[in-house]
Amino acid sequence: MDFTGKKALVTGSGGGIGKSIALLLADMGADIVVNDVSIDNAQQTAKEVISKGRKAIVSNANVVNDTQVREMFESIASEFGRIDILVNNAGITKDSLLMDMEEEQWDQVMDVNLKGVFLCCRYAAKMMSEQQYGKIINISSASGQIGNIGQVNYAASKGGVISITKTLAKELARYQINVNAVAPGFIKTPMTQTVPEKVEKYLIGQIPLRRAGEPEEIANAIAFLASDMSEYITGQVLSVNGGMYV
Numbered sequence: 544m545d546f547t548g549k550k551a552l553v554t555g556s557g558g559g560i561g562k563s564i565a566l567l568l569a570d571m572g573a574d575i576v577v578n579d580v581s582i583d584n585a586q587q588t589a590k591e592v593i594s595k596g597r598k599a600i601v602s603n604a605n606v607v608n609d610t611q612v613r614e615m616f617e618s619i620a621s622e623f624g625r626i627d628i629l630v631n632n633a634g635i636t637k638d639s640l641l642m643d644m645e646e647e648q649w650d651q652v653m654d655v656n657l658k659g660v661f662l663c664c665r666y667a668a669k670m671m672s673e674q675q676y677g678k679i680i681n682i683s684s685a686s687g688q689i690g691n692i693g694q695v696n697y698a699a700s701k702g703g704v705i706s707i708t709k710t711l712a713k714e715l716a717r718y719q720i721n722v723n724a725v726a727p728g729f730i731k732t733p734m735t736q737t738v739p740e741k742v743e744k745y746l747i748g749q750i751p752l753r754r755a756g757e758p759e760e761i762a763n764a765i766a767f768l769a770s771d772m773s774e775y776i777t778g779q780v781l782s783v784n785g786g787m788y789v
Contacts, residue, residue, distance in 0.1 A: 544571055544766055544767070544770040544771075544772060545571060545770075546568055546571040546572040546573035546628075546769070546770070547571075547572035547573075549568075549572065549573045549574070549627040549628060550573065550574050550576070550619070550623040550624075550625055550626050550627050550628070551565075551568050551573045551574070551576065551626075551628035551629075551630065551769070552575075552576040552578060552619065552626055552628070552629050552630065552667070553565045553568070553575060553576070553577065553578065553630040553632055554578045554579075554606055554630065554632050554659065554663060555578065555579055555606075555632040555633030555634065556575070556577045556578060556585070556588055556630075556632065557577070557580075557581045557583075557584025557585045557587070557588055558579070558581075558588075558733060559733055559734060559758060560632060560682070560727065560730060560732055560758045560761050561579070561630070561632040561633070562584075562588050562758070563758035563759050563761065563762040564630055564632060564758075564761070564762045564765050564766075565577055565588055565592060566588070566591055566595070566762075567759070567762040567763070567765075567766055568628070568762075568765075568766065568769065569591075569592045569595045569597040569599075570595060571766060573597065573627075573628065574597050574598040574599065574623060575588075575589070575592045575597060575600070576599075576600045576602060576615070576619055576623070576626075577589045577592065577600065577601050577602065578603070578604060578606070578615065578633070579602075579603060579633075580603055580605055580633075581603070582601070582603040585601045585602065585603055589601045598623075600618060600619065600622055600623065602615045602618065606633050606655065606658075606659030606662060606663060607654040607655055607658050607659055607662075609662055612662045612663060612666060613666060615666075616666040616670065619670075620670065625670065625674055626667055626677070627671075627674075627676065627677060627678065628677075628678045628679075628680070628769045629663060629667040629671075629679045629680070630680050630682070630765055630769070631659065631660045631663055631664065631679070631681045631682060631704075632682045633655060633656075633659050634656045634659075634682060634700075634701075635652060635655045635656065636652065636694065636697050636734060637649075637651055637652050637696060637697075638693045638694055639693060639696075640692070640693050641695050644695065644696065648696055649695075649696045652696040652697055652700050653696065653699070653700050653703075656697070656700035656701065656703075656704065657700045657707075660681055660707055661707065664679060664681075664707065664711060664722075667679060668711070668715055668718075668720065671715075671718060671720050672715070672718040672720065675718055675719050676719050676720070677715075677718070677719070677720040677721070678721050678768065678769045678770075678773075679711065679720060679721070679722040680722075680723055680724065680725060680765050680769060681704050681707065681708050681722070681724045681725075682704070682724070682725055682726075682727070682761075683701045683702075683704040683705050683708070683724045683725065683726040684698075684701040684726055684727060685726055685727065685729075685782065685784050685787055685788045686698040686701055687699075687700070687701025687702040687703075687704060687705055687726065688701075688702070688705070688726055688780070688782070688788050689788050701726075704724060705724055705780055708722055708724040708780065709778045712777040712778030712779075713778065716777060721768070721773065721774070722777055722778065723768045723773070723777060723779050723780070723781065724779070724780045724781070725761060725765060725768065725780075725781050725782075725783060726780050726782045726784065726788075727756065727761050727783050727784065728750065728756060728782070728783065728784025728785055728787040728788070729743075729747065729750065729755045729756065729784070729785075730755060730756040730757070730758060730760075730761060731755045731756065731757055731758065732758060735755070743755075750784070750785040750786060750787045751785060751786030751787075751789075752785035752786055753785075754785065755785075756784070756785055760783060761783055764781050764783045768781065
């Protein structure tokens with residue numbers, strides 16, 4: 544898998560899974576647009592990308608803001624001239640049981656996890672259609688496939704990501720744009736570090752491989768779907784969860 548000359552945007556790549564994806568694609572030759580709402584985290588990832596001999600653009604555009612997303616893609620067009628790979632990784636959780644959930648918790652998760660994917664896909668598709676090439680990979684979740692107690696907002700948003708993926712795969716195929724999703728299970732990230740130890744033990748007990756996943760294992764799946772090795776794969780959901788959802 545050689546990404547030499549390719550330009551990739553990874554949203555939410557200031558840390559966690561997104562950072563692992565950005566660094567792996569850079570290792571394989573891609574220049575990276577590092578996007579994160581934390582400019583400090585984005586700049587740190589960009590430094591590591593540059594240390595690998597690749598070019599990096601830093602963006603702290605909030606993916607829920609249409610103006611900021613448009614300006615981010617204008618910067619990509621100006622500095623890179625094209626976008627070959629889009630990884631919609633930015634996401635948040637605001638967990639609560641349904642009867643305790645505030646409307647704000649619902650709206651915030653839907654905005655970042657679903658609207659953010661919509662906005663980035665819309666602008667990327669315009670650029671990719673002109674070049675008749677593109678790879679879009681959306682990060683869903685096992686929660687979006689099987690549901691999860693206390694995550695009605697998150698599960699709904701990630702289920703929506705799967706629906707966006709399948710629809711855009713059909714819409715954009717005529718432009719030689721592949722659209723797929725990766726659905727991680729329980730992965731070791733800053734987001735999951737807040738999970739109580741008792742809950743973590745329970746979750747790992749539900750995983751046939753009996754361990755949490757590593758961010759690099761999600762990055763490996765992304766790299767495959769972003770590569771030319773997956774040319775005949777579109778509209779699919781690749782579950783990377785240790786067998787949690789079979």
